[in-house]
Amino acid sequence: MKTDLEDIVKRNSHVSKRIADEKLDGYIVVNSIGQILLASAFDEETARLISKLFKNFAELTRSCIRDLDPDDELISLRLREEMYEYMLIYAEEYLIIGRKDIE
Numbered sequence: 001m002k003t004d005l006e007d008i009v010k011r012n013s014h015v016s017k018r019i020a021d022e023k024l025d026g027y028i029v030v031n032s033i034g035q036i037l038l039a040s041a042f043d044e045e046t047a048r049l050i051s052k053l054f055k056n057f058a059e060l061t062r063s064c065i066r067d068l069d070p071d072d073e074l075i076s077l078r079l080r081e082e083m084y085e086y087m088l089i090y091a092e093e094y095l096i097i098g099r100k101d102i103e
Helices: 002-011 012-023 044-068
Strands: 026-030 036-040 077-082 084-091 094-101
Touching: 026 044, 036 044, 044 084, 044 094
Parallel strands: none
Antiparallel strands: 026 036, 026 094, 077 084, 084 094
């Protein structure tokens, strides 16, 4: 599984570079069935909560985009709240969720 993920990271180097350029506090990589494959800077409970909430949100948003235009696809999404900014990026069958402190 790790080799598959490494291959996908190489094939999607533009995504990896974008995440690195953002200077994120942490990130989570989630597969298509919601399993956390990688998590940095988050404890297990926080990573699980963030991945569950944002995976559901990203799937709903992706569905809305397809309803508006069946030929379009959600690739990335940014959300900002009082303390954090979140970046959600689809890379093949993986969802990458990044978090950045905005204070």
